[in-house]
Amino acid sequence: xxxxxxxxxxxxxxxxxxxxxxxxxxxxxxxxxxxxxxxxxxxxxxxxxxxxxxxxxxxxxxxxxxxxxxxxxxxxxxxxxxxxxxxxxxxxxxxxxxxxxxxxxxxxxxxxxxxxxxxxxxxxxxxxxxxxxxxxxxxxxxxxxxxxxxxxxxxxxxxxxxxxxxxxxxxxxxxxxxxxxxxxxxxxxxxxxxxxxxxxxxxxxxxxxxxxxxxxxxxxxxxxxxxxxxxxxxxxxxxxxxxxxxxxxxxxxxxxxxxxxxxxxxxxxxxxxxxxxxxxxxxxxxxxxxxxxxxxxxxxxxxxxxxxxxxxxxxxxxxxxxxxxxxxxxxxxxxxxxxxxxxxxxxxxxxxxxxxxxxxxxxxxxxxxxxxxxxxxxx
Numbered sequence: 001x002x003x004x005x006x007x008x009x010x011x012x013x014x015x016x017x018x019x020x021x022x023x024x025x026x027x028x029x030x031x032x033x034x035x036x037x038x039x040x041x042x043x044x045x046x047x048x049x050x051x052x053x054x055x056x057x058x059x060x061x062x063x064x065x066x067x068x069x070x071x072x073x074x075x076x077x078x079x080x081x082x083x084x085x086x087x088x089x090x091x092x093x094x095x096x097x098x099x100x101x102x103x104x105x106x107x108x109x110x111x112x113x114x115x116x117x118x119x120x121x122x123x124x125x126x127x128x129x130x131x132x133x134x135x136x137x138x139x140x141x142x143x144x145x146x147x148x149x150x151x152x153x154x155x156x157x158x159x160x161x162x163x164x165x166x167x168x169x170x171x172x173x174x175x176x177x178x179x180x181x182x183x184x185x186x187x188x189x190x191x192x193x194x195x196x197x198x199x200x201x202x203x204x205x206x207x208x209x210x211x212x213x214x215x216x217x218x219x220x221x222x223x224x225x226x227x228x229x230x231x232x233x234x235x236x237x238x239x240x241x242x243x244x245x246x247x248x249x250x251x252x253x254x255x256x257x258x259x260x261x262x263x264x265x266x267x268x269x270x271x272x273x274x275x276x277x278x279x280x281x282x283x284x285x286x287x288x289x290x291x292x293x294x295x296x297x298x299x300x301x302x303x304x305x306x307x308x309x310x311x312x313x314x315x316x317x318x319x320x321x322x323x324x325x326x327x328x329x330x331x332x333x334x335x336x337x338x339x340x341x342x343x344x345x346x347x348x349x350x351x352x353x354x355x356x357x358x359x360x361x362x363x364x365x366x367x368x369x370x371x372x373x374x375x376x377x378x379x
Contacts, residue, residue, distance in 0.1 A: 001206045001208055003205070004047045008203055009199070011175050012186075015174050019198065020092040020094050022038070023037065023089070024087055024088070028073040031069055032069035032072075034090045035068035038092050039092060041062070042093055043059065043060070043090070044071045046085040050081040050082075050083045056078070056081070058075055058085065060075065072090075075088055094190065094192060094198055094200060096192065097193050100161050100191075101186070101188060102115070102165070103116045104184050105183045112140050113176070114140055115147070115155045116138055117137045117139070117159025118137065118159050119135070122187070137158035147170055156169060165197055168189060168199070172186065175204065180210030180214060182206070185203040188200050232274065232287075232288075232291045237287060238253070238274070239274045240272060241271075241272055242270050243269060243271075244270045245268065245271055245298060245376070246298070246300055246369045247270075247271045247272055247274070247295065247302065248292075249274045249289070252277075259302065259304045262362055262366040266366045266367050268373045271297055272292060282317065283318075285319050289322050298330060299373050301330060302365055303334045304362060305336055306337050307340055307341060308338055308339055309339075312341045313344045316347035320353075323356070331355045332355055334357070334358050335359045335361065
């Protein structure tokens, strides 16, 4: 679970990392009052769970409370990478002498954590990492050892950070471990003319498996911009609206992502990402088909299921029963593979639904879905 910046900032402050005073507002009028309490000169920052806010215009300075109100009015309601801004954080303005980048992240492949540090923090850190990788230090961390004072000094030296950054690096590690985080990031960590090191930004991703220990954050109250995304979430489905014509349903995020790629490779555009999860009961299939077919831009649907614990014949039975309740008016291409695939195909053959056809390979299914999408009349 990603935290909003103001939540991550709260964790940083609790663990002894210096942060600017800040308040959150959900209206322009609130923003003006917050700015007044914070001394007038503030930075107004969009609160969305997405990177690139600064480049998108979601982070701006305001010289006084009236300017903060105007700036908040401009930022609230913005769309930043598909996220609508519904709140802003106002933070005291800080004089900056130099900027740094620091983070800790779980390296699953290596079975350890990785510290990343650079003396060139700020909005262009991604460009720095891509064009001058030598400017970004990557220091592996043994989970059993953690970040000791000595290790923190090693990370600071490798990244070109001042020696006094070791304290912040140690505190940041404590956030990672004690708060069940998979990622903690500060960009930028700044040094002021007075020599203070202050975290001007905060990003934290918590481990979903540890939610029972992180009850303080509660259940995320997600606001959906697309009504189908909201409907899918209410049914326990993972759905993301895209801009194509081929509806895609699969069981497992990796399988669905691969299906999207193959569909695109066949010259068609996917209309959505829909993961029905490990179980594909009749009700789950009906819910998934209902959400996808409700999209007027969908001209055909590709169902790609790999039978595992849930066998393909059970999946096929779910599809047949779902067809009875959903009553589709658009063609479906179904590809079943894995456990009891032959039996599943036989179930669909016996159904003989006029809008359902089968394919034995993903490539063949994607090719046929693309053909159907191109043949459909424009909407």
